[in-house]
Amino acid sequence: MTSAVAPAVPQVELSADEARRIALRAQGFLGAPDRRCGVRGVLRHLGAVQLDTISVLARSHELIPYARLGAVGRKPVEEAYWTDTHAFEYWSHAACILPIEEWPHFSFRRRAYRARPHWHHDLSQSAYDQVVKQLRAEGPLTATELGGAKNKGEWWDWSESKVAVERALMYGEVVCVERRGWKRVYDLAERAVPGELLHDDLDDLECLRRLVRLAGEALGVGTRADIADYHRLKGEQFDSVVADSGLVPVQVEGWSKPAWADPAALASAPRGRHRTTLLSPFDSLIWERARTERIFGFTHRLEAYVPRPKRVYGYFAMPLLSGGRLLGRVDPAREGGTLVAKHASLDTPKAVEPMAVALREAAEWVGCDQVRVERVTPARLQAPLTAALA
Numbered sequence: 141m142t143s144a145v146a147p148a149v150p151q152v153e154l155s156a157d158e159a160r161r162i163a164l165r166a167q168g169f170l171g172a173p174d175r176r177c178g179v180r181g182v183l184r185h186l187g188a189v190q191l192d193t194i195s196v197l198a199r200s201h202e203l204i205p206y207a208r209l210g211a212v213g214r215k216p217v218e219e220a221y222w223t224d225t226h227a228f229e230y231w232s233h234a235a236c237i238l239p240i241e242e243w244p245h246f247s248f249r250r251r252a253y254r255a256r257p258h259w260h261h262d263l264s265q266s267a268y269d270q271v272v273k274q275l276r277a278e279g280p281l282t283a284t285e286l287g288g289a290k291n292k293g294e295w296w297d298w299s300e301s302k303v304a305v306e307r308a309l310m311y312g313e314v315v316c317v318e319r320r321g322w323k324r325v326y327d328l329a330e331r332a333v334p335g336e337l338l339h340d341d342l343d344d345l346e347c348l349r350r351l352v353r354l355a356g357e358a359l360g361v362g363t364r365a366d367i368a369d370y371h372r373l374k375g376e377q378f379d380s381v382v383a384d385s386g387l388v389p390v391q392v393e394g395w396s397k398p399a400w401a402d403p404a405a406l407a408s409a410p411r412g413r414h415r416t417t418l419l420s421p422f423d424s425l426i427w428e429r430a431r432t433e434r435i436f437g438f439t440h441r442l443e444a445y446v447p448r449p450k451r452v453y454g455y456f457a458m459p460l461l462s463g464g465r466l467l468g469r470v471d472p473a474r475e476g477g478t479l480v481a482k483h484a485s486l487d488t489p490k491a492v493e494p495m496a497v498a499l500r501e502a503a504e505w506v507g508c509d510q511v512r513v514e515r516v517t518p519a520r521l522q523a524p525l526t527a528a529l530a
Contacts, residue, residue: 152390152406159361159392159399160435161410164464166360166402167425168208171412179205179212179220183227187354188236188371190422191229193322194444196456197472197479197506201237203420207461211505222318225334229309229316229324232371233427242354243333247340248347250312263303271304272313272328280317280327312340348373349381356387358424361401366431370424395434416462418470418498426459426466438466438487454483462494470495472502478510479503484525485517492521496528 154162164170167186174181182205183189192200202217221227227237230246238246271286278285287301298306305326308314315332316324329338342350355370356362362370367387368378387400419426421442426432433439440459443451454471461467468486472479479502484495499511511529516522 152388152401154361154390154392156393161464162360162401162405163435165410166358166405169415169425169461170410170464173209175209178209179217180226182208183221183237184239185358186424187358188232188238188424190233190424190427191235191237192422194456197474197502200420200422204423206505207417207419207423208415211501225332228333231310233369233424240333240337243337244339244342245347245350247342248344250310250340253310263300263307267300268304268307271301272308275314275326275328280325282320282323282325284323345381348377349385352378352381352385353387356385356400357402357404360405361390361392361399362431363395363397363399366428367400369428414462414464416494416497418458418502419461420458421456436466440469453485460491460495460498467491467494470499474506474508477508478512479506479508481511481513483515483517484513486521489521489524492524492528495525499529
């Protein structure tokens with residue numbers, strides 16, 4: 141009979157404010173941004189940038205570097221992700237862009253996909269082999285070029301070739317080498333992934349140890365659930381490697397559960413200039429709701445999939461970050477050269493000026509020369525916000 145090993149007693153205590161500032165610095169929102177490394181530097185720093193089909197001001201993978209670096213060009217963003225074998229798309233927190241050097245560390249997930257006993261779509265081996273054969277002969281292709289993305293049914297009714305190429309992507313035999321009109325362009329991994337990285341040699345524990353460490357560095361400080369959720373690991377997977385991950389056990393004021401921190405984040409006090417910006421709901425600073433509430437005292441929910449009558453803040457409400465705090469949110473839209481604040485919800489009158497700053501900057505970034513405010517909550521702040529934008 142074996143007894144459970146007691147968790148290490150935290151030797152470091154952090155105030156709630158210290159934890160918040162550590163998290164902001166780790167995510168690139170406190171201190172001077174690394175403009176020299178640009179979008180690629182942001183990706184490596186975060187370890188994962190989530191993809192999503194929704195596009196309001198821009199798609200989420202564009203909003204992530206914008207929030208940290210300012211008005212980076214949209215073409216450089218795309219080139220940073222999908223040229224020179226710099227990155228690859230795979231399942232991490234969700235569908236994400238990941239630094240190419242992490243390819244070997246997702247071999248545990250590729251093995252798990254290959255071992256799955258069943259799928260939601262039936263697929264013949266001949267269809268799978270045909271897709272791989274066609275890519276080998278013809279080079280990079282979209283699902284449409286491989287034989288069609290859909291059958292004639294509903295949107296989820298994929299064609300056999302689409303099922304095959306997506307399965308090959310999950311297995312690691314195929315990668316997405318670019319996005320063309322938001323469609324994935326597929327090619328064989330053997331052509332797209334550098335040879336020194338194209339292997340599944342690492343065992344599961346080594347993969348998990350690396351991803352736990354990366355998540356801890358990207359978050360700065362986090363609980364078991366925070367760190368595991370970053371790359372969608374299971375709690376028991378986190379437990380199996382955290383002791384060897386290099387993360388340091390800490391106790392955070394007001395947090396009811398144990399936490400771990402990146403030792404580099406503890407080495408110096410987080411100082412520097414705070415960024416004022418609008419955040420994508422899919423930004424890794426806020427993508428885990430319980431953590432956002434614990435650190436910022438701010439509740440946020442993406443309402444794009446909520447029926448319109450039940451929405452409180454709007455279809456794609458973007459939280460406002462300023463001074464290291466989340467001060468409100470705005471549901472934006474574009475009408476020609478006008479950025480429209482369909483609903484701005486401000487938690488305090490002190491949010492008026494930062495919201496105006498963030499809206500003006502966002503408008504300029506997407507090529508709008510005017511900002512119009514339709515609705516503000518509370519209503520008494522509509523006139524001050526409109527005046528601040530004048």
